Amino acid sequence: xxxxxxxxxxxxxxxxVLPLFLDKYALGIFVMIFFYAYLGQSWNVLTGYTGHIxxxxxxxxxxxxxxxxxxxxxxxLTPWAGMVAGGVIAVIVAxxxxxxxxxxxxxxxxxxxxxxxxxxxxxLIVSHVEALGSxxxxxxxxxxxxxxxxxxxxxxxxxxxxxxxxxSLVVVRxxxxxxxxxxxxxxREDEEAAQSLGVNTFRINMIAISISAFMTSIAGAFYANxxxxxxxxxxxxxxxxxxxxxxxxxxxxGTLFGPIxxxxxxxxxxxxxxxxxxxxxxxxxHLILYGVLTILVVLFxxxxxxxxVRRALRPVLEPGKAKQGV
Amino acid sequence: xxxxxxxxxLVQGVLLGGIYGLIAMGLxxxxxxxxxxxxxxxxxxxxxxxxxxxxxxxxxxDPYVSLVVVAAGTFLLGYAIQSSVVNRILDYPxxxxxxPLVAMGLILENTALLLWGxxxxxxxxxxxxxxxxxxxxxxxxxxxxxxxxAILITSLIFFFLKKTxxxxxxxxxxxNRTGAILVGIDVNRIFNIAFGIGAASTGxxxxxxxxxxxxxxxxxHDFTLTAFIVVxxxxxxxxxxxxxxxxxxxxxxxxxxxxxxxxxxxxxxxxILVLIMIFRxxxxxxxxx
Numbered sequence: 001x002x003x004x005x006x007x008x009x010x011x012x013x014x015x016x017v018l019p020l021f022l023d024k025y026a027l028g029i030f031v032m033i034f035f036y037a038y039l040g041q042s043w044n045v046l047t048g049y050t051g052h053i054x055x056x057x058x059x060x061x062x063x064x065x066x067x068x069x070x071x072x073x074x075x076x077l078t079p080w081a082g083m084v085a086g087g088v089i090a091v092i093v094a095x096x097x098x099x100x101x102x103x104x105x106x107x108x109x110x111x112x113x114x115x116x117x118x119x120x121x122x123x124l125i126v127s128h129v130e131a132l133g134s135x136x137x138x139x140x141x142x143x144x145x146x147x148x149x150x151x152x153x154x155x156x157x158x159x160x161x162x163x164x165x166x167x168s169l170v171v172v173r174x175x176x177x178x179x180x181x182x183x184x185x186x187x188r189e190d191e192e193a194a195q196s197l198g199v200n201t202f203r204i205n206m207i208a209i210s211i212s213a214f215m216t217s218i219a220g221a222f223y224a225n226x227x228x229x230x231x232x233x234x235x236x237x238x239x240x241x242x243x244x245x246x247x248x249x250x251x252x253x254g255t256l257f258g259p260i261x262x263x264x265x266x267x268x269x270x271x272x273x274x275x276x277x278x279x280x281x282x283x284x285x286h287l288i289l290y291g292v293l294t295i296l297v298v299l300f301x302x303x304x305x306x307x308x309v310r311r312a313l314r315p316v317l318e319p320g321k322a323k324q325g326v
Numbered sequence: 327x328x329x330x331x332x333x334x335x336l337v338q339g340v341l342l343g344g345i346y347g348l349i350a351m352g353l354x355x356x357x358x359x360x361x362x363x364x365x366x367x368x369x370x371x372x373x374x375x376x377x378x379x380x381x382x383x384x385x386x387x388d389p390y391v392s393l394v395v396v397a398a399g400t401f402l403l404g405y406a407i408q409s410s411v412v413n414r415i416l417d418y419p420x421x422x423x424x425x426p427l428v429a430m431g432l433i434l435e436n437t438a439l440l441l442w443g444x445x446x447x448x449x450x451x452x453x454x455x456x457x458x459x460x461x462x463x464x465x466x467x468x469x470x471x472x473x474x475x476a477i478l479i480t481s482l483i484f485f486f487l488k489k490t491x492x493x494x495x496x497x498x499x500x501x502n503r504t505g506a507i508l509v510g511i512d513v514n515r516i517f518n519i520a521f522g523i524g525a526a527s528t529g530x531x532x533x534x535x536x537x538x539x540x541x542x543x544x545x546x547h548d549f550t551l552t553a554f555i556v557v558x559x560x561x562x563x564x565x566x567x568x569x570x571x572x573x574x575x576x577x578x579x580x581x582x583x584x585x586x587x588x589x590x591x592x593x594x595x596x597x598i599l600v601l602i603m604i605f606r607x608x609x610x611x612x613x614x615x
Contacts, residue, residue, distance in 0.1 A: 051419075053420065053424060055424070055428070100600065100604055104603075104604045104607075106603055106604070106607070108420040109363050109420065109424070109562075110558075110603050110607060112363075112424060113554050113558070113599070113603070114599075114600060114603060116551065116554075117551075117596040117599050117600050118600075120551065120592065120596055121593055121596045121597070124589070124590060124592055124593050124596075125593065127589070128587070128589070128590060238547055242428055242432060245425075249425060282440060283439070283440075284435075284436035284437075284439035284440045284543075285436070285440060287432055287433075287435075287436040288432070288433050288436045288437060288440070290429070290432060291429040291430065291431075291432040291433035291436070292429075292433065294425060294426065294428075294429035294432075295411055295426045295429050295430070298415065298418075298422055298425050298426050298429075299411065299414055299415070299426070302418065302422055
């Protein structure tokens with residue numbers, strides 16, 4: 001464990017000084033790596049640890065982004081407070097969805113479809129609300145200051161997104177070793193067995209979906225103030241819901257480092273190939289590659305790439321065992 | 327409220343509902359036999375639309391004629407997807423079953439984008455603008471033909487499943503996979519054919535829709551969701567239920583435009599979906615599971 005901590009701290013130290021050596025474009029790629037790792041981790045809390053598959057997590061991203069922006073634009077509230085408000089709304093919506101899903105026993109495919117339905121309903125409603133910019137979306141005026149959560153250059157965004165990623169790592173680690181986390185994994189493995197052993201599965205499910213929704217909506221607030229443009233189809237759309245689950249799946253579902261490993265592999269791939277293919281008029285090709293990669297991972301390494309990363313790092317992290325050939 | 331308008335919308339809803347039924351029946355068949363949900367269903371339909379568009383523009387053959395070729399093409403697509411991917415994931419946990427098909431939808435959607443670009447395309451087919459008047463109600467000829475063909479194809483698939491040897495094997499494999507293996511059915515091949523038929527019916531529906539609405543690469547996922555709603559309305563795995571569910575949804579969506587802007591009609595359908603899942607999870611007419 002100590003070696004692992006040492007290893008992680010050295011990586012963190014490298015990431016902390018890295019901006020000194022990077023240009024704006026490379027920094028932007030790192031921001032996206034941290035952002036999607038954080039987003040994947042937020043989804044991982046619900047789906048990875050309790051096994052309930054959400055294919056509508058864009059819902060919470062959208063709520064976070066729109067609440068923060070609406071409060072900042074119309075009431076002058078700082079996004080630092082707005083994101084908490086967005087989180088609260090996201091939790092309320094998640095509790096409603098969770099109540100319907102878990103109380104009425106919607107399992108598996110039914111739960112998946114309900115999460116999609118909620119995100120789509122939200123997308124359609126937001127598309128018709130004048131105050132939220134309806135179909136054309138909202139442009140955010142650029143007025144950089146700490147209070148406005150807007151900055152010149154990518155360095156502040158780099159550190160904020162890095163902070164989000166590290167923070168989510170700590171939260172999920174604390175969850176993993178807590179009673180709550182153990183109960184969540186018990187639900188994932190066999191919900192009925194957990195219930196028969198006295199676990200209040202409904203309560204645990206509701207807590208898990210709330211944590212996940214709150215974390216996800218923070219990502220929405222960040223995204224709004226990084227991109228400066230909100231559109232219902234991108235923020236509530238199925239495309240984002242799919243995008244945000246790919247990294248934890250490729251990295252390793254239900255593991256602490258899976259979403260991060262997945263993001264470090266997929267995000268640069270997607271950012272670079274998007275730019276590269278779009279130049280040749282081949283937009284969409286990077287998503288085809290994504291799809292193929294996802295299918296290959298599910299078919300041939302269903303536990304994710306983390307299995308191979310662990311194996312590769314074993315000589316560094318556990319030299320004793322490596323020598324014995326375990 | 328305008329009675330003529332309501333009647334008009336009712337007729338349009340029924341006619342569109344027949345096509346919804348055909349799309350959803352493919353989805354229901356796939357679920358009923360393999361137990362997987364085809365998250366790429368609408369995207370397959372869009373492929374069907376583009377193929378029939380291509381045939382129309384290049385060769386001048388009407389979509390109602392090229393239907394057979396389109397169905398054959400999407401059958402092969404479905405067959406290939408089942409044999410290369412879905413047969414390998416049948417015993418996976420549900421989370422892992424959902425993802426490859428979602429990914430397949432992503433691949434199909436962006437293949438269409440790559441091949442045909444993001445524009446909406448609507449061909450001027452021979453009967454595209456013809457209309458009949460029944461009393462005060464106007465009926466598009468192309469809608470009427472599409473409805474009739476959709477019902478015909480649906481009946482043919484029913485007949486196929488009831489009477490032919492392959493159809494009987496499909497139903498046997500759906501009822502009891504192990505039992506079917508024991509009596510010597512090549513279950514993997516039967517599954518390939520079943521997925522192929524499911525894909526062919528949604529592809530055929532695509533060809534029928536082509537004269538009715540412009541085609542664009544990103545419309546697939548809306549139709550996937552429509553098919554979900556219809557199937558859950560009718561009961562997952564219940565083929566007759568899919569047809570009736572299609573008619574119900576077609577009429578509901580059409581009539582809801584009396585009260586709401588047309589772009590909000592899906593809010594109604596999604597709300598119905600959530601209510602049905604909560605209060606009648608087996609659908610209105612009973613289904614598997």
